[in-house]
Amino acid sequence: MARSLALFAIGLVFGGGAGFVLAAANGVTFDGHDHGDPSHHGGTHAEAMAHDHSTTVNLPAGADAPSVAIALTQDPMAGWNLHVMPQNFRFAPENASTADVEGEGHAHVYINGEKLARLYGNWIHIPDLPKGEVEVSVSLNANSHSALTVNNVPVSAAVTVQVD
Template sequence: MRYFKYALILTYAALLSFKLFAQQEMMDHSHIPIAVPSDTTIPALSLKLLKDSMSGYNLILDTQRYDLSVPPEGAMNMQQMMSVTTNNDTGFLQGHAHLYINGVKIQRIYGHALHLPANLFKSGINTVSVTLNNHGHMYWTAQGKKIVATLYVNDQSKEFITYRFESFPSKVESTH
């Protein structure tokens, strides 16, 4: 009887943890694409990374035809999270951005500039990537491509930014 109680408790705990895990997985839409509607202008994204005078780095997002904004207040239902939101005044897509350093998601971005602490970077070559996302965290795509900008930086090199990739650049800058 005693073992039966333990088995029952363990089974219940396992089922509860699977349910919680499944709910968490259902809410993570950051790996699901959402296409820019054909009647909407394609957003553009470029990045600039500058060494901060005190510590770390400052990342500047240059967006065009995109409204970086916080999600609407209150709970969003699944249909709202999976949908396209546009700015009523400009007609531009609305959403936020996701920051990745060396392939690891660091945070959401709701504005055009942010400070990145030095401890997010390793010595040598690092990647800094930003994707544009809807308020349900789905990443925007256009013409079959993810809207993303990536900088390859090397703090050990004379040229700090060694390579730049932007699927829909807002600015064309030389890397050398």
């Protein structure tokens, strides 16, 4: 039994090491990708363009126009809790990356202008914020990932907090 366990451990070490060497030899890195660059989405050019964050879906103003409000509170244990409260808008994770349907989609959460996450519900826990004055903002986006606008004004909300 001890010999089998030792051989298993040796196999894991050498197998894992060989995997890392093979990945490094093929240019694989662990630093993620620039989500704003459509060429990093993989697939065909048409697929990359379908996930273009620079386009907008403009809706007319009126009683049915979407809007969003946010509230950021410090979590009693650690981090921050962001409450996203859309009006005339439904989070639709089941339709992400599909054709736009008026009044549904997802949100993008930003910290000081840098995208933190895609959001499919009303709450998100933010484990840590940088020190100093911090702007947390949220934009509503269509299923196609295009930003929603009303009369060409982005449907978004922001709050600024001082983090010590």
